[in-house]
Amino acid sequence: MQPTRIEKNVADVCRAVLDGDTEELLIVGPSPTVIDGLVAVLSEPESASTVRLLATESVLKETVSGFTDASTVADLVADEVLSLRTSAERLGGPLLLTDERVVSLVVTDERTAGLATEDAEFVGAARNEYANRWTDAEPFTLRTPPLSRVRETLETEFGAELAADFEAMRVALAESAGDLDVVDVSLLAAARNEALLYDISTWGENVGVASRATFSRKKTRLEEAGLVETEKVPIDVGRPRLRLLLGDERLREADASEMVRVAAELLAVEA
Template structure:
């Protein structure tokens, strides 16, 4: 066997290949042309790894948009970006890959429906040339604008602005949302969480805008949508000065009887029934 070639590593999935690569990397890793599955694998490893190297992720804009299409995925990526563990750039050029380039080797990922393989070389001259080559692509690419707030910030501010019970309800609904195939999104579950805890629309929408989740106008529009379909109701709460504010309440008995983790499925079913 050529001494500069490493044996092919066959793993269960792309996440395991990413784990293998990041565990042995001593400097930053450049990920080039990753598929959404490889991005998921990198995020999973970085989120669990206390001493992982930093990763520069270079992909086409369409792939990055797909990777951050769901709130849970996007907010987890945002956490890593905020912690300076991960950086994202969108390239207009056609990219080879998926490739993971460390300081010591280049790994090409090949995936099938059931397994994933890491084809690697540690030839020093080739590794150096490859890193320089793709570093130029990185320099020419544009930073990717991630608009979703970090999940940790969402969780911490919910507990600070409201209480632990409301924050726990949101977390249960967020986990359920990640597994749901319905049309609900992070603003919907914020409103349902607020309604389950009888919070004010003003308070949850102000929180959502300040944390970067969505504008108050979006919260208002979503509230109207859920209210028209009977998922939530409101009651007026007088204040000293100005118009009364609206308290959010769950509007359907099935939602009122559901656990927080079940609310998403029940709400999705109710919305589907009236569409």
């Protein structure tokens, strides 16, 4: 990497650092924007590096506040590509540290610069300093399941069509400003495919998306707003179970990728 490298975005600078001869990168004091760029690079199929990331708890919580971001990070953690720790101390940065260089990131609205030094004495001192901080820091625990697990279990439990509908809605959800979350789109995907509430809520609890109680509460909200309907399905033993159905004609006519927008508009009218 050149001593100073100016790129279009954070991801390009991170890629340039990771494309070097380093196998492990230590990142200290990143902002959510820096973490987003890093995650984008680590998610690329050709990425072979591992990263230790030390940040404040507030930054990590902001980064994983949305389901897609959190579940993508969870995949990297599960694959042992990314490790997360939090520090209560004030952190300088953002800094990217390899065995041979220290890179300071300067991020603007239009460009990102990586200002690097390869002075061996300085790099060694910086590595020791922040390696010690890493050792003293607390692990950051993610409560969101890995996205790959969500996809795989959905297809196994409900089939490819429901899984594809969920995926289309999940992508739309990440770009939506509406009052919907991953439980809502799970229920809408289930209703589009006429699955049972019991089955989708049990799946959600088992995989770690949300509790069955949360699914039930969200179902009630969607039902009261007219987005979903239910019909009773008798079973051999016990109370009948509820089959989920789409309750509004506009949702029934929408493609899966459009359903988040339509549902958000319908909920806004009801609010």
